[in-house]
Amino acid sequence: MEVHRDDEGSKIGMWLFLFTEMVLFSGLFIVYSVYRYLNREAFHQAAAHLDVALGTINTIILLASSATIAMSISAIQYQKKKQALALLTATVVLGLVFLVNKYFEWGEKIGHGIYPGSETLASYGHGDVLFFGLYYFMTGLHALHIVIGLVFIGFVIWYIAKDRITHDNFSVHENSGLYWHLVDLIWIFLFPLFYLIT
Amino acid sequence: MENSSHHIVPYRVYLIILAILILMTGISVAVTQIDLGVITIAVALLLATVKSAFVLIYFMHLKFDNRMFSIMAVGVFLMIGVVIFVTFLDYLFR
Structure with missing residues (x-):
């Protein structure tokens, strides 16, 4: 029996959800920009603390993971199940490497006493408190999205292995790709705002 | 609605886009090492906008x-x- 499906409809639903995510992060970007405008000198000094090399590596990792998940969607359409699974696994590995880098980056900052509520940070002044508060909140919220995306992709890998996602029924796979690209999209703006503009 | 008519994008397209995105990342890092004040900020944000357009159009399939x-x-x-x-x-x- 043919079960009713509406792939276009499920994609519209995914996009509508992604729009709410874009608006959420845009709000945070506006908060960041306004505080930056009001505390120019402090943000300038604080941003110099961030490791540009580590940020660049993480940017390239996320861009590559976006390419691999996009390729996996082509692979499933070509009916190349093994290639699709390999490309999705690569995406998960890259996502995990991103999180490990983030762990070391945060760990190094926290080791130097730079974390929300610390006395060391408070002694730097109001502007630095704002900068690092936003840094931890925005990169943290982004990292949470990475974790959710990895779980989502984990399900997709499971479904492909069980043949529940196939070359003519892959809208879940496609939607996981859209979500992962959104995470990449947000990072594309987080990276210059926090790491590059000093 | 249509469930089966999908455009299959060749791997090559994604790899070319990835190369462009990495190149633009390199350019934005290089440009921001030179401090030109407002121009630096403008260039970094402009490059980020162009990069996100590539992600939306190709990776997120808006083109197709x-x-x-x-x-x-x-x-x-x-x-x-x-x-x-x-x-x-x-x-x-x-």
């Missing part, structure tokens, strides 16, 4: 999907742009 998705996405970005513009009108001229 129903035109409706592109129209909705542009609408959302215009709305966000207006909010940013109005917020800064307030802060710059109060």
Whole structure:
């Protein structure tokens, strides 16, 4: 029996959800920009603390993971199940490497006493408190999205292995790709705002 | 609605886009090492915008999907742009 499906409809639903995510992060970007405008000198000094090399590596990792998940969607359409699974696994590995880098980056900052509520940070002044508060909140919220995306992709890998996602029924796979690209999209703006503009 | 008519994008396209995105990342890192004040910020944000356009158009399939998705996405970005513009009108001229 043919079960009713509406792939276009499920994609519209995914996009509508992604729009709410874009608006959420845009709000945070506006908060960041306004505080930056009001505390120019402090943000300038604080941003110099961030490791540009580590940020660049993480940017390239996320861009590559976006390419691999996009390729996996082509692979499933070509009916190349093994290639699709390999490309999705690569995406998960890259996502995990991103999180490990983030762990070391945060760990190094926290080791130097730079974390929300610390006395060391408070002694730097109001502007630095704002900068690092936003840094931890925005990169943290982004990292949470990475974790959710990895779980989502984990399900997709499971479904492909069980043949529940196939070359003519892959809208879940496609939607996981859209979500992962959104995470990449947000990072594309987080990276210059926090790491590059000093 | 249609469930089966899908455009298959060759791997090569994604790899070319990836190369362009990495190249642009390199350029934005290089440019921001030279401190030119406002110009540096403008260039970094402009490159980020172009990069996100590549991600939306190719990785997120806006180029190959129903035109409706592109129209909705542009609408959302215009709305966000207006909010940013109005917020800064307030802060710059109060």
